[in-house]
Amino acid sequence: MQDPYYRREHLAQFSAIGESRPDLAEKFFAYYGAVMGEGTLSAREKSLIALAVAHAIQCPYCIDAYTKGSLESGADLEQMTEAVHVATAIRGGASLVHGLQMRGHHDQLSM
């Protein structure tokens, strides 16, 4: 069987990245934990942001982790779907707004 680039078990094995340069891994995971804990935003809101970002960067590990994280923190499918649409709108909008650059170049080059 062909070895896939993405392997499901890597998500659970994420901490193994610290087997080299554990000092850096420790800093990263401490920062990650601090960011994702309860703050002025709720755990549910942070999970939904993470879920949206996961779709924007198209990371299968993050989609897996934050689908579960969103459910655990009390989000439902409607909210999760809205979060994915937010990511989609921003990605689409980011492409579209570059159309103004295209228009500028067009106008510069055209008689």
Add this chain to the structure above:
Amino acid sequence: MPSCSVNRFEQALRKHGRGELAAERLDTLQVNVGRLCNQVCRHCHVDAGPHQTGADVNMGPEVAAIVERVVRSGAVRVLDLTGGAPELNPSFRRLVEAARDAGVHVMDRCNLSVLLQPGQEDLAAFLADRRVEVVASLPFYRRDRTDRQRGAGVFDQSLLGLRRLNELGYGSRDDLRLNLVYNPTGAFLPGDQHALEREFRRELTDGLGIAFHQLFCITNMPIARFAEWLHRSGNYESYMAVLANAFNPAALEGLMCRNLISVAPDGTLHDCDFNQMLGLPVSAHVPRHIREFDSAVLARRPVVTDSHCLGCTAGAGSSCGGAVT
């Protein structure tokens, strides 16, 4: 589901250098009066439902009389009544009266919709008059997720039940405790209990005007109807791995089996309601039936475990009173 060979919970204990689990005291008599229920929930660990009317699965008056005697003896501080819908058992009210007469705190694990059942019109007032703590199941604050787990229309009936309790002072008066029970609607762990309580309060209290005291988060146990679903949906192994990976030794101290004994409808004794459903009685070295009840011996008994016990030690831990850490 009882494991065929490996007790994964025992493995986890050993891995963390812990010895066998044992009770440390006996505060609570949790009595499962039977499987008769007006609902059929997909996660139900006792396979309860309206069809469960048999004498073999519901507590009869003889066993209830022995329970009553134990409760009146002052051997326990708390009587925790569960089912099925415990209120549908003909002995329910008698047990409540006996406990309150003896100064024993009573908890009723209520599915809320039972308050609207024909013949139960006076139930909410009965509970309030006796200052019974209501522990009410409400798996989610949204209609779709609740109904998917508990059946069509259950969310709206639950709200009606909650409003009936609120009108009597439940949820706002200190002596009329109303706690809600959340359990995940699938193969995932409950999130942080305090964070989820805030979400429930925002939706139920701010949004719908429902008052309650606390939210208890309970992990779904991989047994009975929920285990069947886990197997059918291909989630069983990954769910067991989630529970094992989330094993939290700090949760061991607060496990309900350490201060509770569970009584089955036929009077047999178990370390918890889950063991009861799996047919795992208490250790053979201690009394195994309510008629031989001995609080001093039961308070120091070794606890019988199996892989499903990982459900109570995952993450923040889980008990009948929610997270334990």
